Amino acid sequence: MKTYKYETHLHTCEASKCGSSSGAEYISVYKKLGYDGIFVTDHFFGGNTAVSHELDWHTRIEQYCAGYEAALAEAKKQNATDGGDFKVFFGIEQTFQGDDYLVYGLDKNWLFDHPDVETMNHAQLFDAVNREGGLMIQAHPFRLRGYINAIHLHPREVHGVEVYNGGNTPDQNELALHYAQLYNFPMTSGSDIHNINFALEEKGEGSMAVGGMEFDSPLKSIEDYIERIKNKQGKIIK
Numbered sequence: 001m002k003t004y005k006y007e008t009h010l011h012t013c014e015a016s017k018c019g020s021s022s023g024a025e026y027i028s029v030y031k032k033l034g035y036d037g038i039f040v041t042d043h044f045f046g047g048n049t050a051v052s053h054e055l056d057w058h059t060r061i062e063q064y065c066a067g068y069e070a071a072l073a074e075a076k077k078q079n080a081t082d083g084g085d086f087k088v089f090f091g092i093e094q095t096f097q098g099d100d101y102l103v104y105g106l107d108k109n110w111l112f113d114h115p116d117v118e119t120m121n122h123a124q125l126f127d128a129v130n131r132e133g134g135l136m137i138q139a140h141p142f143r144l145r146g147y148i149n150a151i152h153l154h155p156r157e158v159h160g161v162e163v164y165n166g167g168n169t170p171d172q173n174e175l176a177l178h179y180a181q182l183y184n185f186p187m188t189s190g191s192d193i194h195n196i197n198f199a200l201e202e203k204g205e206g207s208m209a210v211g212g213m214e215f216d217s218p219l220k221s222i223e224d225y226i227e228r229i230k231n232k233q234g235k236i237i238k
Contacts, residue, residue, distance in 0.1 A: 004215050006035060006039065006215075007037070008102070008184045008191070009119075009166075009191055009221060010193050011194045014070060015043065015047060016049065020195045020196075021195045022067065023040060023068060023074070025196050027071060033176060035210075036218060038087075039090070044094040044118075045060070046094050057115045061108060061112055062080060065090070089104070097152055099152040099154070101137065101138055103129055103136050104189070106132055123157055126157040133226065137227055138153070139162045139190050141175075143165070159229070161185045161188070162189065163176045163180050166210060167192040173238075176231070185231050187236060188231045189237050189238055191210045201223045209237060212237045213225075215234050
């Protein structure tokens, strides 16, 4: 039986300072890997953003969405040529004190209308996401790096946990899995990819295990994805 695979955690050079591949570059790569879509989740303004804080709010949001829009345009172009249905969805990765959250369900127009999102704390962001029927997932919750001084967990302010992250060590992913099981959270997986070479070289070209979520039927919309994850549907790819 055919299944459908989606990358849920991806960064572009247009909006993430640590990204080194453009949004458009990812489309051919993920199609070759057998994926049916990607979620572009660039670093928002609390994290490693490539967007200058000196710009006005409207311009900042335009630039922030540029990687997603480039990926979407390239997917539409390739779909028109090959008759495919590769999907590109919009997401956000917001950072607080080294703890990161993947947010799905807020769009560009919502961001235009809510400049206060930049200064929201965990609870305020979670409430805003809930009001929009969105999804808030703690990304790589047990990651420790030189730029991360401590592990911060906020179980009252998330819908679920990323239990496999391509940038994590195995023990960090195992801790995330244990945390999710302890709180009975929905679980997700994502590559946290910043460059197409991770997909092409890390596990070999043609690999089906870069990271992401696998479903028995194609995603119809981002709302469809949100509902499936909240209902604990889908298989972890790792």
